[in-house]
Amino acid sequence: MRKIAESTVRRLSLYLRFLEEFEEEGTATVSSEALARRGGTTSAQVRKDLSFFGSFGKRGLGYSVRELADALRDILGLERSYNVAVVGAGKIGSALVEYEGFSGRGFHVRWVFDRDPEKIGSAWNGVRVQDVERLEAELRAGDVQIAIVATTADAAQAIADRLVAIGVKAILNFAPVQLSVAHDVAVKNVNMAMELETLSYALRNR
Amino acid sequence: MRKIAESTVRRLSLYLRFLEEFEEEGTATVSSEALARRGGTTSAQVRKDLSFFGSFGKRGLGYSVRELADALRDILGLERSYNVAVVGAGKIGSALVEYEGFSGRGFHVRWVFDRDPEKIGSAWNGVRVQDVERLEAELRAGDVQIAIVATTADAAQAIADRLVAIGVKAILNFAPVQLSVAHDVAVKNVNMAMELETLSYALRNR
């Protein structure tokens, strides 16, 4: 399949959210224009994004909200469900485990690891915090698809190496370091300090 | 000043982090090549990014780590400090308040607001959680530059409207909605479900 830009995939994910809102509102069809307005983009952009994957609309009519939402879930791989492991039971890890938006979309946190003996053994949202030493033992047996690294900066690379060795192919990294991994592993970085710095830059020029 | 791409600003922020690492390691000068390697980009990209703001290196030699770091802090607006208000004292809000990476970079959380009476009055990291009804009263008096919205999806837009009315010009939004604000207000969205969905898409094609 042709390579799709990251920006396109992010917009598809946005469109899906809007379609679900439309669905709740009871709207049966939408035009590319209506979707674009809600997403702060243009109708041509919406149509181009969709055109990479097929044709989902009816000319003169627009898109069936239900059908397009199903198509997007299929494109994004969201009909299946994912087993997620969180490494690092700090505040961020804890926020993620309890985050509603995950399980509703098929992302199930099955494991939480930490190295702090104070935390090991406590249960979070029904998931027991385990010693990070047991990472390999637990995850090799289980069927983990996605790992979330929410450790300190200095521990993150070593954890990533261990996750990759186990066979994890997708990592969401909250530690403020650039992880280096084999090129067939997908890494997404969320760096809150960096986000604030781009805001700082934006404020500078006002 | 010429408009700079968001992607460029994000890389500058990354370079700064690397420069600080080099500084700790005691390295006095770096080449664009060395910076590029650490950031997973190219030397030409590094030089081009910097060239938008001036010329900071010495031909044949590279960049002084100290000088370039200072220049980047200046460009990003990080020599000043920011007063930050967090709205929404859930898990995410709490993670942010205690996040080390913020105060070290001049982002000081001075206010935390919530509507839950159970939370109001408790102190977080030395900051007392206040009733969100007092948002205007508190922030008009204080000098707030950046607001972090960490409320539920349904409350976020109303909070954003109130923040903008007070004069806030920069919002970091963790609620999974697209905020609509006046065009002179900078909004950065961090949407963890969306990040996981792009990982889901990445896994699909392996």
Place this chain on the structure above:
DNA sequence: GTTTGTGAAACGATTCACAGCT
């Protein structure tokens, strides 16, 4: 008449490649 789907045009970002400085 309305709205899609899509080549072509315009725009923007990255990479190349080299002159110029140290």
Place this chain on the structure above:
DNA sequence: AGCTGTGAATCGTTTCACAAAC
């Protein structure tokens, strides 16, 4: 000799504009 700074070339993304479908 080594590395920066930068126009020019390339590559990728977004916008335009319109023929085709309903």
